[in-house]
Amino acid sequence: MPKRLTKSFFKRSVHEVAPDLIGATLFVNGAGGRLVEVEAYHHTDPAAHSFRGPTERNAVMFGPPGYAYVYRSYGIHWCLNLVCEPKGSASAVLIRAIEPTAGLPAMRRRRGMADERLLCSGPGRLCEALGITGAHNGLPLDRPPFELFAREDEIEVVAGPRIGITKAAEKPWRFGEKGSRFLSKPFSTATTVIYR
DNA sequence: TGCCCGATTAACT
DNA sequence: GTTAATCGGGCAA
Numbered sequence A: 001m002p003k004r005l006t007k008s009f010f011k012r013s014v015h016e017v018a019p020d021l022i023g024a025t026l027f028v029n030g031a032g033g034r035l036v037e038v039e040a041y042h043h044t045d046p047a048a049h050s051f052r053g054p055t056e057r058n059a060v061m062f063g064p065p066g067y068a069y070v071y072r073s074y075g076i077h078w079c080l081n082l083v084c085e086p087k088g089s090a091s092a093v094l095i096r097a098i099e100p101t102a103g104l105p106a107m108r109r110r111r112g113m114a115d116e117r118l119l120c121s122g123p124g125r126l127c128e129a130l131g132i133t134g135a136h137n138g139l140p141l142d143r144p145p146f147e148l149f150a151r152e153d154e155i156e157v158v159a160g161p162r163i164g165i166t167k168a169a170e171k172p173w174r175f176g177e178k179g180s181r182f183l184s185k186p187f188s189t190a191t192t193v194i195y196r
Numbered sequence B: 001t002g003c004c005c006g007a008t009t010a011a012c013t
Numbered sequence C: 001g002t003t004a005a006t007c008g009g010g011c012a013a
Helices: A014-021 A104-111 A123-130
Strands: A025-028 A031-041 A068-073 A077-084 A091-102 A146-149 A156-160 A174-177 A192-195
Touching: A014 A031, A014 A077, A014 A091, A014 A174, A025 A091, A025 A123, A031 A104, A031 A123, A068 A123, A077 A123, A091 A104, A091 A123, A104 A123
Parallel strands: none
Antiparallel strands: A025 A031, A025 A146, A031 A091, A031 A174, A068 A077, A077 A091, A156 A174, A156 A192
């Protein structure tokens, strides 16, 4: 049986947790799959929501690790983050793409489309597919509706610049499974490979 | 209070 | 490659 990830998994630097999440599986009410793309946001990072201190929106990032931080993006989409590090460090991993493995009919219905490759390939898309909304903000990741399991197989993780940001845009804090066809965008062939 | 812009997506040309 | 959709957060005034 796969090993469940508990809150202790997140009591480390976001830069350690983020690559470790590649290949893990996440389900929300039974729908979801394998994490193939994430990004790390540290509280000292100008691109992070927590960089300028606590606000009503980012309050969950300043709480304990192992909880979901969900925010509205561009006034339209939802984006899911997993809070890391000891309480107060305000760092989180943005989930950017999932390889769908379970609950495909429900995800297709919520997305209003059938193409498996586009179901969860993007932070806004995967929240729509898994039914994640602002109602999930602040919920613990080790209890329903969330289920999170550790990676079991050996894989290659690649790193590269994050997507859609203007500040600290050069930092290689985007991580993905090498060669996955479910990435929101391909990694450059010149990107660093982290062997695992 | 007003203004700018964003950790996006889909539908265009 | 370009752009509309759509709105809350953060900061200046």
